[in-house]
Amino acid sequence: MSEPVIDVKNLAIAYETRAGDVTAVREVTFQIARGETLGLVGESGCGKSTVAYSLVNYLGRNGKIVRGDIVFQGQSLVGRSQEELRQLRGDRIAMVYQDPMTSLNPVLKIGEQMMEVLTIHQSIPKEEGRARCIDMLRQVHMPVPEKVMERFPHQISGGQQQRVVIGMAMLNKPALLIMDEPTTALDVTVEAAVLDLVAELRREFDTAILFISHNLGVVARVCDRVGVMYAGEIVELTTVEELFANPRHPYTQGLMRCVPRLGRGKDSSMLYPIPGRVPSPANLPPGCVFEPRCDYARDECRQARPAIREIAAGHQSRCLFAEAIDPHGWRPPADQVALTAGNGHTEGESILNVDGLQTYYAHSTGILGFGKKEYVKAVDGVSFEVPRGKTLGVVGESGCGKSTLIKTVIGLEDMTGGKAEFMGFDITQKVSKRDTDTIRELQMVFQNPDSTMNPNYSVGEQIARPLKRFNVVPREQVRDEVIRLLRAVKLDEHYYERLPRQLSGGEKQRVGIARAFAGRPDLVLCDEPVSALDVSVQAAVLNLLLEIQKEAGTTMIFIAHDLSVVRFFSDYVAVMYLGQIVETGPAEAIYDPPYHPYTESLLAAVPVPDPNVEQEHIRLEGNVPSPLNPPSGCRFHTRCPRRDMLPDGGAICERETPPWRETGAGHRIFCHIPLEQLRELEPVLHTSDEG
């Protein structure tokens, strides 16, 4: 390997707090060579962003490097003044953040901002600068670059903004590009395109990239080597293929068992959450940092902190027993019982029937709302049914109307049209007009753990409220019932008195689940209940939901944007695009051909945490059209990559609403393309070795 672009040696970073210095990062060592991408993965709070910020000296006023060295192109960056650093680094290190709007100035045109990057570091004439910017925009695949130069940041979509930011970062051809969760805020199809772009630019510019992400799938797609971080240390560092095929640290192994494999359902696979919690940086265990949660922990692990060591060529692990722990020999702990739903697909009676449901938001133009009324068609003609005791998963990108759909079903939004029946009762009115019995039977689990609980009341009071309101148990038994519910969500009795701010995200979500199930509802609607959680916590919460569902026989509607999670969790799946369902059916049928072209592109875009899985390369063009004025005919026709399968390039798609094509077993596709042709499509996922 030639001289690395950046060489981080034994780095330790501490933050000053009221309680003294807290070491956030310890013994971090890595190199990145030209044209190489190193990924840093880990759960929130593991120190991965701190490492990135230390490279650009952006630790904030209370952060400082306490040990180690950062060598950039042969020169040390530690202990120098701002001015020296500026000259040393110059324009040779660039950074891309999670939210593109934090990097773009909203009052400057995109062209002006990009030109500024060039003129600040080099004296480049205006005309040449402009030409180079346009050239760069073309390289990041922006349509009509000349026009984009004249736009303001808010006039382009989120994915395009991130492309512009990446383009700006590349303008000076940096030697090192740091990307901090660059795709986390984007939808899967947009994310896939941005990741393609990153890989392409790296080849073209021969840049070293430090890529930070919490998502194993994303890392598997773009990185050459991966460092897994846990509690401020790199615990394993190796090539991406080796990491996924042969992980040699118990934490890495645990992480992989937490993530559902795309295409695997709850009846054929299980998730194994890592027990325990990440230790707080101020209170680390004396030995190995992972020891308290490790299945293999022995006495030696508690004695001293293990050093990271080379266990094979190019494979480092911070485990004393790295050679001995075989990921394939791992057995689940005895007390984790199989959670398979068991009852297969026996058609039960359906508990919820929705027919042609519409939710429109009125939006008036003109002064004082006296103009013409326009309607945002958030949900437009959705029909489905959910059999008793089953789970319907709803997937789609942001803005497809999935959240509005369940908010309408539960009565938080006004239903504009259509019919909805729940256990034979009409539920077309808002929740305030429904009778208490209907209200009790329909409950909801929310997305954001930080706002799902009222910060002013204790856990016990919040779970007790629905019990009292619905008279589930006599008054004097309320406390016992709350404790029973707490136990059901794996929380101890003494959580009763705690306030929400004393709980972690996963614990808050558990309390939210306990509260939703307190009234013993028949139907629970889950609005992305795990998408804000770390993977290991996510696995535990998913298992918990499955267990409660199995015990209580509850029916669920489960919304998520993560296709693997939906596949894992659901019996039936509905795919939504722009307020309509485009494909629905049993979960296993959705993930194999025949597909709706939109489903196909979603599957092609999902980052799969396994470098051995080959995905078809299908990328969607353009943006999601506005729901104010959705496209005629098939709403997907503006972006459909399969239109050319029809005669005259799919002219019919623009004119006519597509028919529902039935493949049997309740699987329906909303598309003009005949089923025979759809069946001939290649499956999106191929596994090179059967695993």
Add this chain to the structure above:
Amino acid sequence: MAVAERSAGSPTRPAARPSWLSRTLGGLAIIRRSRTAMVGAVLVGWWIIAALFADSCIISPQCWVQGSQKAEATPWIARYSPFEQFRGQTNKPPSWEHWLGTDRQGRDLWARVIHGSRTILTLAPISVLLALAIGGVLGLMAGYFGGLVDEITMRFLDTLLAFPQILLYLVIIAALGPSALNVVLAIVIAGAPGIARLVRSLTLDVKTRDYIAAAKTRGESPWYIMFVEILPNAKGPIIIDAMLRVGYAVFSIGTLGFLGLGLPPPSPDWGSIVNAGRKFILAGHPWDALWGSLATASLVVGLNLLADGVSEEMNRYR
């Protein structure tokens, strides 16, 4: 599954919810941590003690609103009755006998200022609490229901806000006549719109949280959601605002007294003390005006410092 997320590392201590008393003491600790709040608390605390122990008539409401009328009350901090006229002692400068001097009717100024704090410390908080109740309910309703309710309430309150405050006072008192009740009424009417705006904006923020949606899906009534779910989460800024408003109310009551629209004489009202002494400033007897103004200023400054310090500390620990 029992292994999923073992509870926090240490052997879990039962984090019992603190009792009402210890939470209040915790709130007082905030004041101790901030020097600004501490100075404010000392100033305000002095006036509260002065008002409480002016004389032995602590319980009768009459002594608080009108100033002491009972002859049998023994003066404590005040030393004399505020109504007792000392013969031949008119317009005297401060002396050992009369610490702050006497006014033109020979009444002891120390006694009048101390007794004046009683009126002001009764009327100002009462009027702010009333304004808070009215403005709070209007603001909650406007913010929570939105739409037409919001539009009608807020436009009505905007109309009130459009009048200069002093003009509003003059109109109300002129129409109703000067009395303690009407002073309170005027301050409530002038203060409620501002509080309503604040509460409305807080409500708009809190009502988008998931726990409000959760309450709705339980079928809770709008009143339950407004008062039990939303209001406690808006209390911080409301408390700070109320503290500042008590300061403004002190000012307003002083102004009304000065204009002769406050409490009818002979009540020892700080505003009217200043007004009475106004004519003698150039005659070499500035004491009435000075003490009245100083008293008002120290109380207002104290309340402001207290509010500033508390809000600073609260934001720091957010």
